Amino acid sequence: MFTYLLRRILSSIPVLFGILAVTFILARLIPGDPCRAMLGEKATQTVCDTFIHQHGLDKPILVQFGIYIGEIARGDFGVSLRLGIPVTELLLERLPTTLELSFAAMGFSILVGIPLGIISAVRQNSLVDIGTMLVANIGISMPVFWLGLMLEYVFALLLKGTPFQLPPSGRLSAGLSPVPFYVVWGWQVTSKGLIGILDFVSRLNLLNAILTGRPDIFWDALKHLILPAVTVGTIPLALIARMTRASMLDVLGTEYMRTARAKGLTRYMQVMKHGLRNALLPLVTIIGLSLGTFLGGAVLTETIFGLSGLGRILYDSITARDYIVVQSFTVVIAVFFVVLNLIVDILYTYLDPRVRLE
Amino acid sequence: MTEVTKSEPTGKVEKLEAEQLSTEKPTTLWGTARRRLIKRKSALIGMGILGALAVIAIFAPWLAPYPPGEVLIGVENVKARQAPCIHLLGCPADQPQHIMGIDGNVRDEFSRVLYGARLSLVIGFTTVTFAIIIGTVLGALAGYLGGWVDNVIMRFMDVLLAFPSLLLAIAIVTILGPGLINALLAIGIVSIPAYARVVRSAVLSTRDKDFVQASRSMGGSTFHILFGHVLPNSMTPLIVQGTLGIATAILDAAGLSFLGLGAQPPTAEWGSMLSAERNQVFTAPYLVFYPGLAIILVVLSFNLLGDGLRDALDPSLAMKSK
Numbered sequence: 001m002f003t004y005l006l007r008r009i010l011s012s013i014p015v016l017f018g019i020l021a022v023t024f025i026l027a028r029l030i031p032g033d034p035c036r037a038m039l040g041e042k043a044t045q046t047v048c049d050t051f052i053h054q055h056g057l058d059k060p061i062l063v064q065f066g067i068y069i070g071e072i073a074r075g076d077f078g079v080s081l082r083l084g085i086p087v088t089e090l091l092l093e094r095l096p097t098t099l100e101l102s103f104a105a106m107g108f109s110i111l112v113g114i115p116l117g118i119i120s121a122v123r124q125n126s127l128v129d130i131g132t133m134l135v136a137n138i139g140i141s142m143p144v145f146w147l148g149l150m151l152e153y154v155f156a157l158l159l160k161g162t163p164f165q166l167p168p169s170g171r172l173s174a175g176l177s178p179v180p181f182y183v184v185w186g187w188q189v190t191s192k193g194l195i196g197i198l199d200f201v202s203r204l205n206l207l208n209a210i211l212t213g214r215p216d217i218f219w220d221a222l223k224h225l226i227l228p229a230v231t232v233g234t235i236p237l238a239l240i241a242r243m244t245r246a247s248m249l250d251v252l253g254t255e256y257m258r259t260a261r262a263k264g265l266t267r268y269m270q271v272m273k274h275g276l277r278n279a280l281l282p283l284v285t286i287i288g289l290s291l292g293t294f295l296g297g298a299v300l301t302e303t304i305f306g307l308s309g310l311g312r313i314l315y316d317s318i319t320a321r322d323y324i325v326v327q328s329f330t331v332v333i334a335v336f337f338v339v340l341n342l343i344v345d346i347l348y349t350y351l352d353p354r355v356r357l358e
Numbered sequence: 359m360t361e362v363t364k365s366e367p368t369g370k371v372e373k374l375e376a377e378q379l380s381t382e383k384p385t386t387l388w389g390t391a392r393r394r395l396i397k398r399k400s401a402l403i404g405m406g407i408l409g410a411l412a413v414i415a416i417f418a419p420w421l422a423p424y425p426p427g428e429v430l431i432g433v434e435n436v437k438a439r440q441a442p443c444i445h446l447l448g449c450p451a452d453q454p455q456h457i458m459g460i461d462g463n464v465r466d467e468f469s470r471v472l473y474g475a476r477l478s479l480v481i482g483f484t485t486v487t488f489a490i491i492i493g494t495v496l497g498a499l500a501g502y503l504g505g506w507v508d509n510v511i512m513r514f515m516d517v518l519l520a521f522p523s524l525l526l527a528i529a530i531v532t533i534l535g536p537g538l539i540n541a542l543l544a545i546g547i548v549s550i551p552a553y554a555r556v557v558r559s560a561v562l563s564t565r566d567k568d569f570v571q572a573s574r575s576m577g578g579s580t581f582h583i584l585f586g587h588v589l590p591n592s593m594t595p596l597i598v599q600g601t602l603g604i605a606t607a608i609l610d611a612a613g614l615s616f617l618g619l620g621a622q623p624p625t626a627e628w629g630s631m632l633s634a635e636r637n638q639v640f641t642a643p644y645l646v647f648y649p650g651l652a653i654i655l656v657v658l659s660f661n662l663l664g665d666g667l668r669d670a671l672d673p674s675l676a677m678k679s680k
Binding site: 027029146149150299304330338 | 400513514516517518520521522524525526528529530532533534605609612613616617618619629632636639640643646647649650653654657658661662
């Protein structure tokens, strides 16, 4: 078990290395002189010479790659061309919004997708089944941004004045200003690093509202989160529902399910205890693979719902051609993705003993 | 030589079946697949929508009431973002008919949506063809040669797969510069690993089959064995993956266009049409609704067809149905 884990962790190192190599090469492919691409067309020759020397751009390419890896290992991604602040700071400031959105979307897709898939499999060819599969097929064929815009139109305009009205943009209504939980709790924090971490956590609005005991803020934040979360979560939901159904159908046909039926278990026990557990395995993979969809979907969704998360800043950086930010965000998200996949794999060994023994 | 190789696998099946069931008509893989495909309703629906879209794309100049770029200022008495006017639904007959309304630059939205079908299909086929060609060569080399070649190629594919595909495409286009061609190139690049993997595993399962061994013993060159025997017999998973891949490519291209990285205005491309009017969703929802609906239709048809093909071409399912 331990050696398996170790081997799995070690095997992701070349991939991480490769990710850095790809982004490094991409950055070198930017047309034109790097100094003027970074500092602007009007940079003088002396300014450029210092810049090139400072960033080691006059050194051999492999040495440059080494420097690049060193910088990233220290968490130094450079300074945003557009905003003039360090990318790391920007990232830490915006990440909570995206995390909250991704988790909400994931929760939505799992909590709705799995039950729908189970019902469809158990009642195969029923109306629920046909309806679910129809919606699932359309769901995976839908552009995320279109869904977002349509939901906005329906819930913010058509349902205006009804209890179903939902806000189309932002994370909180104007006038609500959540106080970080550690301030409410009266913590005296002086360490800069610790403040950074606490700030990061307190930017997760839902969590912070719970910690500070503000149900009004929690409710408001939740209402703002529903539309974007449904938007991001719909495609994974469709995938999960389809996969659960297929996997469940496979399991329902097995001998041990017949045994379970023969020994007189209730339908519920058969499906939930014997069926679902065995059907869950392929689902873990699908959910792991959907994480990329969550992140990609977040980019498109945040721009629609005016959420200032990673996606939004990526969009703004694209329009401003802020290469530094685009490049670092790509690295961070790819690394994040690799780590999550690693976690999924480890989870797999827990769920399926056969993997461990190999 | 190709004729021989093509008839080899099917010939084998034919002979086998002829021995077992000498009274029945011989079946071929493609014959069975075709029959199985026609039996599946969803695949038929997919083919139907796709056929209609192809007709629309080819005959767009005759079907569309206006050229896609024609600005109607001074031509007709219409305003920017005017609501749809359909005569059958009670729009006064003295007003010009615009089924999907007028866009922000006073052009007929319906004509633009029709013309968009052309670009959409072109986007899907070109990116996937590009990715299939490169992916096939890489996957075939990796699978057939094995060893360090396999390791180098597949580890690189792993790295590409480690990026969420849309994000990698975004990064590539940001560096290459926005534009339809660059967007297509980016989407093509990020989808290579999927094909390389499929081809590699198919090659691995074929390369030690008897007919390949036979060709090798007769002195066939590596190139000949690979492209004459192994690859033609690895085609079925590639066809399925390619069909589903077109759907993904069209969605990703629309996403890039929506972010302003793909097709640029005034091109009649659905993603960029949506992007241009996204802020008008509350005042002119029809300008957002129809291009999106068009994207859904084309992506859905490829998804349905791909699923149908997978079921039809999967020999393990074919066994069950007998």
